[in-house]
Amino acid sequence: MSSEKIVYKLNISGGNVGIGKGLSKQIEIDEKKFHFEGMKIGDIIKGGLIGFPNYEFQITGGSDSSGFPMRKDVHGPVKKRILVSKRGIGYKPIRKGEKKKRTIRGNEITHNMTLINMKIVKYGEAELFKKE
Numbered sequence: 001m002s003s004e005k006i007v008y009k010l011n012i013s014g015g016n017v018g019i020g021k022g023l024s025k026q027i028e029i030d031e032k033k034f035h036f037e038g039m040k041i042g043d044i045i046k047g048g049l050i051g052f053p054n055y056e057f058q059i060t061g062g063s064d065s066s067g068f069p070m071r072k073d074v075h076g077p078v079k080k081r082i083l084v085s086k087r088g089i090g091y092k093p094i095r096k097g098e099k100k101k102r103t104i105r106g107n108e109i110t111h112n113m114t115l116i117n118m119k120i121v122k123y124g125e126a127e128l129f130k131k132e
Helices: none
Strands: 007-013 024-030 044-046 056-064 079-084 100-105 113-122
Touching: 056 100
Parallel strands: 007 113
Antiparallel strands: 007 024, 044 056, 056 113, 079 100
16 A cells, blocks of 8 residues: 555435435545444445534445445445446346456445545534535
């Protein structure tokens, strides 16, 4: 691990219900403020830890510094080449029945992740999405 500062980009989605439905916001957070390492897709984070009191966020995915996406069905902090056949994370087939090997990341966040996708599970008092 290098000595350079780790900065995570958080892509926060409003979820399917509430005032933020269909909206998203991207913020940057320093590793010193909150450690995401070891957390997995589906984990719930208290919003007060990252600067949004009374909010709750759920990790839905992300990508590493090379751009490889995370998949929930690949366990651990690994980078793997898997055979994918259906439309999903990391692959969009052109023809029916087409299969390919794709490199993807596991479902655990590591130090070289750059983007973490989250959705709001519980809203707090602070206004996260500005009304225009």
